[in-house]
Amino acid sequence: MLISIRFHGRGGQGAVTASKLLAQTASEMGYYSQSMPFFGAERRGAPVISFTRISDEPIYEMSQVYHPNIVVVLDPVIMKVVDVFRGVKEGGWIVANTTKKPDEFVFGQEYLNIVAVDATGIAIKNDLLVAGMPVVNTPMLGALLRADIPLNIEVLEGIVARKFGKEGKKNVKAISEAYEFAEVKLIHGSGKRRYPKKQKIKVEFPISTPAEGVAGKTKLWRDFRPEINYDKCNDCLNCWLHCPESAIRLNDRVEIDYDYCKGCLVCAAVCPKKAITSEREVFADV
Amino acid sequence: MYEVEILTGNETAAYAAMNSNVRVVAAYPITPATPVVETISKLVESGKMLAKFIRVESEHSAMAACIGASAAGSRAFTATSSHGLAYMHEMLHWATNARTPIVMAVANRAIGPGWNIWADLGDSLSQRDTGWMQFYCSNNQEIYDTIAMAYKLAENRKVLLPAMVCYDGFVLSHTAMPVELTEFGDFLHEYEPVWKLDAEKPFTHGNILPPEEFAELRHNVQKSHDRALKLMHKVEEEFYELYGRRTPLILEEYKVEDAEKVIVTMGAIGSEAKVAVDSLREKRVKAGLVRLRCFRPFPEKQLKELLEDKKIYVFDRAISPGSGGPLYQELKAALASTPIKRITPRIVGIGGIDVTKRTFERALFERKIWIKEVIS
Numbered sequence: 001m002l003i004s005i006r007f008h009g010r011g012g013q014g015a016v017t018a019s020k021l022l023a024q025t026a027s028e029m030g031y032y033s034q035s036m037p038f039f040g041a042e043r044r045g046a047p048v049i050s051f052t053r054i055s056d057e058p059i060y061e062m063s064q065v066y067h068p069n070i071v072v073v074l075d076p077v078i079m080k081v082v083d084v085f086r087g088v089k090e091g092g093w094i095v096a097n098t099t100k101k102p103d104e105f106v107f108g109q110e111y112l113n114i115v116a117v118d119a120t121g122i123a124i125k126n127d128l129l130v131a132g133m134p135v136v137n138t139p140m141l142g143a144l145l146r147a148d149i150p151l152n153i154e155v156l157e158g159i160v161a162r163k164f165g166k167e168g169k170k171n172v173k174a175i176s177e178a179y180e181f182a183e184v185k186l187i188h189g190s191g192k193r194r195y196p197k198k199q200k201i202k203v204e205f206p207i208s209t210p211a212e213g214v215a216g217k218t219k220l221w222r223d224f225r226p227e228i229n230y231d232k233c234n235d236c237l238n239c240w241l242h243c244p245e246s247a248i249r250l251n252d253r254v255e256i257d258y259d260y261c262k263g264c265l266v267c268a269a270v271c272p273k274k275a276i277t278s279e280r281e282v283f284a285d286v
Numbered sequence: 287m288y289e290v291e292i293l294t295g296n297e298t299a300a301y302a303a304m305n306s307n308v309r310v311v312a313a314y315p316i317t318p319a320t321p322v323v324e325t326i327s328k329l330v331e332s333g334k335m336l337a338k339f340i341r342v343e344s345e346h347s348a349m350a351a352c353i354g355a356s357a358a359g360s361r362a363f364t365a366t367s368s369h370g371l372a373y374m375h376e377m378l379h380w381a382t383n384a385r386t387p388i389v390m391a392v393a394n395r396a397i398g399p400g401w402n403i404w405a406d407l408g409d410s411l412s413q414r415d416t417g418w419m420q421f422y423c424s425n426n427q428e429i430y431d432t433i434a435m436a437y438k439l440a441e442n443r444k445v446l447l448p449a450m451v452c453y454d455g456f457v458l459s460h461t462a463m464p465v466e467l468t469e470f471g472d473f474l475h476e477y478e479p480v481w482k483l484d485a486e487k488p489f490t491h492g493n494i495l496p497p498e499e500f501a502e503l504r505h506n507v508q509k510s511h512d513r514a515l516k517l518m519h520k521v522e523e524e525f526y527e528l529y530g531r532r533t534p535l536i537l538e539e540y541k542v543e544d545a546e547k548v549i550v551t552m553g554a555i556g557s558e559a560k561v562a563v564d565s566l567r568e569k570r571v572k573a574g575l576v577r578l579r580c581f582r583p584f585p586e587k588q589l590k591e592l593l594e595d596k597k598i599y600v601f602d603r604a605i606s607p608g609s610g611g612p613l614y615q616e617l618k619a620a621l622a623s624t625p626i627k628r629i630t631p632r633i634v635g636i637g638g639i640d641v642t643k644r645t646f647e648r649a650l651f652e653r654k655i656w657i658k659e660v661i662s
Contacts, residue, residue: 020292020462023292023462023463024292027290027292027464032464033292033463033464034461034462034463035292035461035462035463036457036460036461036462037456037460037461038456039318039403039456039460059463060557060558060560060561061557061558061561061643062424062425062454062457062458062461062554062555062557062558062641063558063640063641063642063643064640064642066642066662067662087662198659201658203400206398206399206400206401
């Protein structure tokens with residue numbers, strides 16, 4: 001038996017912690033386990049992935065997981081930018097943080113089991129917030145245990161209660177709520193899997209030229225959206241000078257390019273007139 | 287039974303330093319080795335680790351401080367990676383000739399530009415001539431055990447050499463797996479130096495050395511490496527007696543005896559290679575694996591005995607431009623009497639390219655030396 005799990009999340013949501021907690025749960029129940037995060041240029045809000053392997057035999061695999069049994073999607077926005085169904089085994093499991101119903105999922109496999117749970121709602125309800133951002137990793141683990149995985153919810157809750165100190169109680173409550181309220185359904189897919197074409201790479205000199213959006217439209221990293229109040233703005237250009245992403249444009253006045261603004265709010269911090277305010281960013285669900 | 291914890295490679299290295307009773311840690315943070323230092327500073331602050339933590343302004347200074355600490359009679363430890371290790375280069379030579387038995391954790395990472403933070407053994411392999419012993423690990427328990435074993439070996443009066451314990455950046459440094467947190471009190475006693483800096487009995491260290499004496503010093507460094515190699519089995523045995531774990535220091539062989547094609551490699555991909563050997567055997571390919579643990583000293587005799595009549599595929603996660611894979615070059619020299627067509631080089635996993643069991647399977651049947659893609 002070798003169960004492999006892939007977590008998709010955004011920096012700050014706790015995908016890496018979730019995969020480690022899962023490995024701890026498995027280890028405590030006598031299984032061998034491994035938690036392998038993949039790191040790149042991470043930052044709060046950027047897409048991250050992490051893998052967990054669970055087995056009844058020692059694990060020698062040291063590569064990433066390409067054909068997972070289970071995929072956990074911590075954030076609905078992720079599905080817009082990443083193919084979360086990629087490589088998932090036929091009859092495998094998708095555990096998604098969503099307000100949608102399992103029937104609304106579309107994928108290329110013949111059959112997948114969908115576990116749908118509104119983990120964001122559960123996190124907000126239980127006050128699982130860090131810097132105003134709902135942290136959904138513990139409820140998502142609760143929902144994950146509804147998939148085909150031989151782990152016991154009490155063991156997971158025990159570990160969370162122990163490791164999270166005074167935050168433990170509400171996390172445990174979120175886990176059991178997610179476990180209870182998750183909707184589980186076997187869904188029929190199109191059966192037509194698509195594989196992206198491999199691109200030929202040519203690198204001779206380590207140079208890069210200025211280009212717009214090489215990391216894609218990074219607006220999806222944003223948790224907060226800066227807004228300029230032009231009644232207060234005195235065109236001092238401080239925000240334009242300090243924006244680390246060059247996402248503030250100089251037209252007739254300073255304008256924020258919302259396709260690339262990552263929501264770091266440096267502009268709001270440096271504005272002498274306090275003309276830049278911020279609002280929680282909510283992207284439409286997929 | 288000791289406590290089993292789910293720890294990353296970096297956390298493991300920090301706990302190993304603590305349980306090896308390290309007394310001085312001087313370090314400067316660098317990705318992906320930073321969490322080693324971070325964990326140690328927390329352990330020191332909480333009082334669990336009885337060591338002096340010295341914050342320095344660079345890796346060059348980190349090694350210099352470790353040399354000073356070791357020369358003053360303390361067990362010293364540091365951790366680094368990639369550019370940080372390159373920056374230490376001068377002091378690495380110093381530590382060897384000063385005969386200071388420092389142990390250093392190295393989270394292997396590529397050296398830029400282009401900027402690449404991922405696994406590549408090129409950083410430590412390009413330090414192979416500094417006189418440090420070098421061990422390569424394939425899992426976190428091995429990192430833990432090797433750090434203690436490296437001290438045992440390094441501080442032996444017949445050796446007195448510094449040692450690097452290397453593990454693939456991110457692949458091991460950031461991957462969590464079960465680690466048995468043995469306490470090393472019975473295995474490692476307090477460090478007793480042959481000589482130490484002492485204000486009461488002053489002497490100069492690192493003074494001018496004329497040619498003949500310098501040659502003698504260098505010859506002694508070489509002889510110490512030879513003696514270290516001979517002592518490794520004894521250290522392995524003593525460790526096994528105490529803790530019941532077989533942690534090889536020289537190499538691990540897997541299904542080699544009846545094998546026709548033998549994979550030779552080291553580091554984390556040596557673990558994945560085990561999966562590949564099993565998979566190849568299911569397909570009736572008589573495959574085997576030699577996972578090298580110790581690159582310096584290079585166990586020429588042991589490798590020769592194992593590999594003399596085999597068809598060998600050397601997988602290097604590093605490149606010495608203008609020559610080839612460093613492990614391939616060394617092995618070719620060791621097996622100079624063997625027909626060269628029996629030894630085939632492969633360059634894999636450069637700059638963090640993921641190496642899967644299928645990478646090995648394909649590489650055994652394709653003629654390409656370089657594999658520059660993930661074979662998933």
